[in-house]
Amino acid sequence: MKHFKEYMIMTALLPFCFSCDSGDIYPKETVYDGITIETELHFTGVGAWPEDYQLILAAYGDDTENPVASQSIDQVSTDGESVKITFANVLTDAKTIAVSMVKSRKLVYKFTEALLTEGEKKVELPVQEVNLLTFNRLQSQLFSQCAACHGGSTTASAGLYLTEGQSYNMLVNHPAVHSTKMRVAPGLISGSFIVDVLGGSTDVKYNHSKLSSLKAEDVVLLKEWIENGAKNE
Numbered sequence: 001m002k003h004f005k006e007y008m009i010m011t012a013l014l015p016f017c018f019s020c021d022s023g024d025i026y027p028k029e030t031v032y033d034g035i036t037i038e039t040e041l042h043f044t045g046v047g048a049w050p051e052d053y054q055l056i057l058a059a060y061g062d063d064t065e066n067p068v069a070s071q072s073i074d075q076v077s078t079d080g081e082s083v084k085i086t087f088a089n090v091l092t093d094a095k096t097i098a099v100s101m102v103k104s105r106k107l108v109y110k111f112t113e114a115l116l117t118e119g120e121k122k123v124e125l126p127v128q129e130v131n132l133l134t135f136n137r138l139q140s141q142l143f144s145q146c147a148a149c150h151g152g153s154t155t156a157s158a159g160l161y162l163t164e165g166q167s168y169n170m171l172v173n174h175p176a177v178h179s180t181k182m183r184v185a186p187g188l189i190s191g192s193f194i195v196d197v198l199g200g201s202t203d204v205k206y207n208h209s210k211l212s213s214l215k216a217e218d219v220v221l222l223k224e225w226i227e228n229g230a231k232n233e
């Protein structure tokens, strides 16, 4: 939320009226009925680019989950790369603009969000930093699938709580119950028992690779996060 900024958008929606008395023929103009937003997105953690999920630039009105307008963002392959985006004809009732990750139009996670207030028709947002490797994303995308057996109800299998606010301390540099490894060893995929478990390790009674909601790219995200130091940010 550190990228919140306020921008003035002047909603001068002039009636579309002009006369062509002179008989001149003018090139056809696009009817303009919204605001234009220009922004630059600066991506880091691109190894965890969501491929099964869609990454979109979305404008939200009062409903903060279903956008009034959106456009997809083309994949970036190099860390630190920037993409300039022009978002035209955004409805004037848009209040925020966000880089969001969606699945079947359902919001999974918002990376950055900027606030729009009344003002100009053309808004230039400064560079938006989009780190694809945040722990919050991991919580929303992956651990939300685990809470049913790991502390979301009354029990936590293997004493492991994967609920929001608890999962980080329960994993990072925390010894596993069913292995001599850590549950998560920062920087070390082979030393992180959680990777074995999701891969179907028989050291635990439940075969996690059978979890129907679990997608290959959820595991890619987990591994990228571990490799990059398993940071709590």
Ligand code: HEC
Pocket (backbone or CB within 6 Å): 142, 143, 145, 146, 147, 148, 149, 150, 157, 158, 160, 162, 175, 176, 177, 178, 179, 183, 193, 194, 197, 198, 203, 204, 205, 206, 208, 211, 214
């Ligand atoms: C259907 C229930 C269920 C779901 C869903 C589930 N787990 Fe588990 N998990 C278990 C059980 C049961 C154990 C412990 C088995 C045992 O004691 O042998 C376990 C053990 C683990 C362990 C080993 C902990 C240790 O210290 O040895 C890890 C790590 C783990 N789960 C991670 C996850 C993650 C990550 C998810 C979500 C992607 C998840 N689990 C979803 C049932 C589940």
